[in-house]
Amino acid sequence: MPTVLITSDSHGFKDEVQQLKDQYKHKVDAMIHCGDSELDYAHPAMVDFLKVTGNCDYDPEYPEDLTVEIKGTRFFVAHGHHHNVKMTLDAITYQASEQQATIVCHGHSHLAHATKVGDQIVINPGSIRLPRGRQEETYAILSWDDHTYKINFYQLNGKEVKNLAAQYTL
Numbered sequence: 230m231p232t233v234l235i236t237s238d239s240h241g242f243k244d245e246v247q248q249l250k251d252q253y254k255h256k257v258d259a260m261i262h263c264g265d266s267e268l269d270y271a272h273p274a275m276v277d278f279l280k281v282t283g284n285c286d287y288d289p290e291y292p293e294d295l296t297v298e299i300k301g302t303r304f305f306v307a308h309g310h311h312h313n314v315k316m317t318l319d320a321i322t323y324q325a326s327e328q329q330a331t332i333v334c335h336g337h338s339h340l341a342h343a344t345k346v347g348d349q350i351v352i353n354p355g356s357i358r359l360p361r362g363r364q365e366e367t368y369a370i371l372s373w374d375d376h377t378y379k380i381n382f383y384q385l386n387g388k389e390v391k392n393l394a395a396q397y398t399l
Contacts, residue, residue: 231300236368237263237336238356263336305330309337320327329366343380343395
C-alpha cells in the first residue's frame with residue numbers, strides 16, 4: 230500500500246521537520262512539504278522532501294507548484310496563497326485538474342482537513358507548529374490501494390487526531 234507523508238507551514242522550525250524526516254524517511258514512498266518552511270531549499274532538514282514555495286519562503290529555488298506521480302497516483306502540490314485557498318478550493322482544484330492530478334496538497338491556512346472535490350481529494354496537513362482552528366499541531370499520512378484513499382492526521386508526538394481522519398473512494 231503506497232504511503233505519503235504530507236506536511237506544511239513549519240515556519241522555521243527545522244528540528245520538527247528533521248524529526249518527521251527521520252521518523253518517516255524509510256517508511257513512506259514520498260514526503261511532501263507544502264511550503265512556508267522558511268528554510269533554504271537545500272537545508273538538510275528539507276532534503277528528501279518534494280517541496281514548493283510558500284508566501285514566507287524566499288529561496289528562489291523553490292518551485293511555485295509541483296506535479297508528480299507517486300506509485301501511479303498523480304499529485305498536485307502548491308502552498309495555496311496564489312489560489313486563494315482561505316476562501317475557496319476552486320482555483321487550486323482547477324489547476325490540479327489541468328495537471329490531471331487526483332490528489333491536491335496545499336497549506337497556507339494552517340487548517341488541517343481532507344475533502345473530496347469532484348474526482349479529486351484535497352489535503353491540507355495543517356501546521357506542525359502553528360495550528361489554526363484547533364490546538365493540535367498536525368501533519369498527514371495518505372495511504373491508498375486501488376481506488377480507496379485514507380488520510381490520517383497526527384501530532385508530532387505520534388498521537389493520531391482521530392476526528393480529522395477521512396477515507397474516500399474515487
